Amino acid sequence: MRWWEQVWARWLALVVVVVAGVVLIGRPAGSGPPLDPSSTGPLGTAALVALLDELGAEVDVGNAAPGPDDQVALVLADDLDDAGRAQLVSWTQAGGTLVVADPQSVLHPFPVKEAPGLGLLPAPVDRSCDLPALASVAEVAPPTGSVAYDLVPGSTGCYRQGGGAYLAAATEGDGVVVAVGGAGLFTNQAIGDADNAVLAAALLAPRPGTGVAFLRPPVPGSGGEGLAELVGDNVKAVLAQLGLAFVVYALWRARRLGRPVVERQPVELEASELVVAVGRLLQQARHHDEAARLVGDDLRRRLADRLGLGPDASAEQVAEVAARRSGIPVERVRATMAPPPLDDADALVAHAQRVEAVHQEVLHA
Amino acid sequence: MPGAVLVPTRRLALVALALSVPLLLAPVGLVAALALVNGVLLVVALVDGARAPRPASLGVERTLPAVVALGADAEVSWLVRNPARRRVVVALADELSPSLRAATRRAHLVVPAGGQARAATSIRPSRRGRFEVAEVVVRVDGPFGLMARQAAIRMPGALAVHPRYRSAAEAELRINRARLLEVGLRSAPGRGGGTEFDALREYSVDDESRRIDWAATARSGRAIVRTYRAERNQTVVCLLDNGRTMAARVEGVPRLEHAMDAVMMLTHVASRLGDRAGLLAFDREVRAVVGPRHGPSQLARVTEAMYDLEPALVESDYRGAFAHTLARFRRRALLVVCTELAEQAFTETLLPALPLVGRHHLVVVAAVADPAVERWAASAPDDASGTYRKAAAVAALAERRRVASRLRGLGATVVDAPPGELAPRLTDAYLRVKATGRL
Numbered sequence: 001m002r003w004w005e006q007v008w009a010r011w012l013a014l015v016v017v018v019v020a021g022v023v024l025i026g027r028p029a030g031s032g033p034p035l036d037p038s039s040t041g042p043l044g045t046a047a048l049v050a051l052l053d054e055l056g057a058e059v060d061v062g063n064a065a066p067g068p069d070d071q072v073a074l075v076l077a078d079d080l081d082d083a084g085r086a087q088l089v090s091w092t093q094a095g096g097t098l099v100v101a102d103p104q105s106v107l108h109p110f111p112v113k114e115a116p117g118l119g120l121l122p123a124p125v126d127r128s129c130d131l132p133a134l135a136s137v138a139e140v141a142p143p144t145g146s147v148a149y150d151l152v153p154g155s156t157g158c159y160r161q162g163g164g165a166y167l168a169a170a171t172e173g174d175g176v177v178v179a180v181g182g183a184g185l186f187t188n189q190a191i192g193d194a195d196n197a198v199l200a201a202a203l204l205a206p207r208p209g210t211g212v213a214f215l216r217p218p219v220p221g222s223g224g225e226g227l228a229e230l231v232g233d234n235v236k237a238v239l240a241q242l243g244l245a246f247v248v249y250a251l252w253r254a255r256r257l258g259r260p261v262v263e264r265q266p267v268e269l270e271a272s273e274l275v276v277a278v279g280r281l282l283q284q285a286r287h288h289d290e291a292a293r294l295v296g297d298d299l300r301r302r303l304a305d306r307l308g309l310g311p312d313a314s315a316e317q318v319a320e321v322a323a324r325r326s327g328i329p330v331e332r333v334r335a336t337m338a339p340p341p342l343d344d345a346d347a348l349v350a351h352a353q354r355v356e357a358v359h360q361e362v363l364h365a
Numbered sequence: 366m367p368g369a370v371l372v373p374t375r376r377l378a379l380v381a382l383a384l385s386v387p388l389l390l391a392p393v394g395l396v397a398a399l400a401l402v403n404g405v406l407l408v409v410a411l412v413d414g415a416r417a418p419r420p421a422s423l424g425v426e427r428t429l430p431a432v433v434a435l436g437a438d439a440e441v442s443w444l445v446r447n448p449a450r451r452r453v454v455v456a457l458a459d460e461l462s463p464s465l466r467a468a469t470r471r472a473h474l475v476v477p478a479g480g481q482a483r484a485a486t487s488i489r490p491s492r493r494g495r496f497e498v499a500e501v502v503v504r505v506d507g508p509f510g511l512m513a514r515q516a517a518i519r520m521p522g523a524l525a526v527h528p529r530y531r532s533a534a535e536a537e538l539r540i541n542r543a544r545l546l547e548v549g550l551r552s553a554p555g556r557g558g559g560t561e562f563d564a565l566r567e568y569s570v571d572d573e574s575r576r577i578d579w580a581a582t583a584r585s586g587r588a589i590v591r592t593y594r595a596e597r598n599q600t601v602v603c604l605l606d607n608g609r610t611m612a613a614r615v616e617g618v619p620r621l622e623h624a625m626d627a628v629m630m631l632t633h634v635a636s637r638l639g640d641r642a643g644l645l646a647f648d649r650e651v652r653a654v655v656g657p658r659h660g661p662s663q664l665a666r667v668t669e670a671m672y673d674l675e676p677a678l679v680e681s682d683y684r685g686a687f688a689h690t691l692a693r694f695r696r697r698a699l700l701v702v703c704t705e706l707a708e709q710a711f712t713e714t715l716l717p718a719l720p721l722v723g724r725h726h727l728v729v730v731a732a733v734a735d736p737a738v739e740r741w742a743a744s745a746p747d748d749a750s751g752t753y754r755k756a757a758a759v760a761a762l763a764e765r766r767r768v769a770s771r772l773r774g775l776g777a778t779v780v781d782a783p784p785g786e787l788a789p790r791l792t793d794a795y796l797r798v799k800a801t802g803r804l
Binding site: 233234235236237238240241242244245246248249251252255256257258259261263265266267268269270271272273274275276278279280282283290291292294295297298301311345346348349352353356 | 370372373374375377378379381382384385388389390391394395398399402403456457458459460461462463464470471492501502504515612613614615619620675676678735737738741742745746747748749750752753754755756757758759760761762763766
């Protein structure tokens with residue numbers, strides 16, 4: 001495997017591990033978006049729907065405005081457009097009960113209570129009101145993050161704390177608008193606390209057969225507003241100016257002071273490359289006998305030169321003279337100059353070392 | 366010269382960046398604030414650019430050395446004159462090739478009103494050849510430094526980088542030794558001393574008895590010997606192969622460079638000893654010819670003819686080169702062919718062509734041996750790849766020996782030596798030829 005293939009394999013393995021990790025430790029099965037009526041996760045509202053069904057209410061989950069068969073409408077998060085809100089208000093004025101659990105919604109007239117405590121409520125909170133419909137709800141436990149409302153003239157507030165009310169109700173035409181200080185109370189993780197489920201039942205299904213229009217809350221991030229709406233104009237101006245400064249910088253850098261100088265370079269090839277290539281070819285073709293013959297013949301030539309026999313002296317002549325002068329057995333000298341067939345490359349290496357050993361012995365004899 | 370263009374400066378980018386602070390505090394709307402701030406900046410920048418002097422109005426001069434030896438240090442300088450009544454900030458860039466190894470090819474200058482300023486850079490060329498510079502790009506800042514005018518000013522020039530003459534000291538040594546022999550301050554053992562009668566002088570103990578002039582001895586009553594000197598006015602022509610085999614590098618330097626060193630040394634020694642040295646460089650065609658001449662300036666002529674040769678990746682045409690040599694140089698000469706002992710090229714081209722010149726001239730073939738190949742051939746590797754490489758090296762050296770042997774068989778003298786030894790050994794071969802009167 002080549003080095004770049006190894007690098008790619010490592011990166012691929014890392015990506016697989018990351019993806020597997022995300023899949024394994026990601027969102028658990030059954031959980032959907034927060035406040036989703038089909039979600040059984042902690043922030044879902046499937047328990048509320050099941051409760052209403054259990055109480056005999058006819059729950060209709062959808063995005064459309066409530067119809068004439070619906071007596072109660074529940075808005076957990078208000079992302080309606082103006083037309084949708086107008087339809088909802090008309091329906092309420094015609095005698096419906098509108099329960100709004102979004103403190104920022106304009107469907108109810110109640111402002112969020114300001115300090116102290118930024119309108120946040122401790123839990124649990126006593127009823128502290130005399131609305132007959134809530135007679136059975138002694139205390140509720142608003143989850144963290146719930147708010148209290150300031151009451152407006154003609155309205156009624158329950159579950160009060162520090163001058164604010166967690167639940168506020170006001171008439172709207174022939175109907176009623178009820179504002180709850182946050183949708184957290186209706187989630188799966190909170191609806192079982194204190195009398196939260198009783199409050200939900202009292203508001204949404206006061207009697208069997210009540211038609212409940214459950215307006216599906218928006219998926220987080222699906223709104224029409226973008227991040228840009230959160231940024232102030234001055235900050236936008238600074239960002240635009242930074243962009244402009246970068247453009248000027250890029251223009252400055254783009255205009256080189258003098259073009260790159262193109263120069264044709266001469267060929268760079270080592271003269272010994274051919275020898276290296278021939279050596280590799282011999283090795284790849286497993287021509288160890290040919291290589292041994294070359295090395296042995298070179299020994300014959302070197303010894304002939306050394307012994308004054310002339311370059312064309314035969315291996316036999318050279319072996320005899322070399323053996324006589326150095327005391328090396330003639331068979332050994334002869335075998336190094338004319339080796340028998342070799343088995344493999346290891347035998348070639350051993351032969352080459354024998355050749356050099358004989359050469360050194362003759363030189364120093 | 367193409368027209369000058371306006372270029373924003375780094376200062377303009379910094380000012381634009383700094384203007385983001387007041388924008389953060391501006392009480393007006395987004396678009397209005399941006400338009401106001403950048404509108405003012407744009408107007409100021411354009412005015413600044415308009416007031417920047419045109420590059421052509423400045424006097425720019427470049428000082429470039431005509432000749433630099435390969436690897437030697439030299440200086441390139443620029444002089445800028447400002448005829449305006451206020452100082453100007455100038456940046457310039459010259460077209461110095463990367464192989465000139467300039468410390469920088471750009472300069473920044475502040476030129477006073479009506480004055481001049483100079484900048485310089487050092488160069489140390491890493492490649493031989495001719496380097497042409499066509500233009501200098503000049504950028505002049507406006508008074509506020511927000512905009513600049515930039516233009517290229519035509520300023521053609523050329524720099525010749527000559528080959529390195531590594532064997533200069535060896536050449537001087539051989540010239541001095543040859544002169545000592547010539548004037549008889551030392552005796553030359555064996556053959557030598559030349560063949561041309563020079564003078565009579567009194568016998569000394571180092572003289573050979575065969576040189577005693579008996580007639581002069583009888584006349585004077587003292588032993589008198591004849592002295593000889595080496596023949597002068599002989600012709601030596603170097604045929605420099607510029608083909609593909611000379612492009613390969615030996616010890617990091619192309620064979621052609623080693624051969625040029627040998628040609629320079631031979632030319633130097635021959636011309637200083639009274640002979641006429643010339644050059645013919647060739648590959649597929651003849652690239653340069655320098656006629657054989659006397660005198661110390663011949664080395665400069667030969668160097669000038671060789672410095673811009675680049676090995677051509679083609680097979681050399683020996684026959685054409687030899688035919689050209691015969692046509693140009695009719696007098697018997699020592700022809701030194703600086704080439705590579707490659708068996709294929711020898712068999713296909715040099716061998717058939719050699720009889721053309723062998724009949725009329727004395728031929729010496731000089732080649733650069735590769736020490737790396739010789740090391741591999743003599744090594745005792747303990748691994749398979751090293752052993753196969755040793756076998757290949759042995760085969761390559763055997764091929765060189767075969768080629769050299771066949772050349773000698775054809776009457777040529779062969780000098781096959783590693784870099785650093787080629788030039789001295791080739792010169793020694795020339796001196797032997799000269800001393801034995803073979804020319």
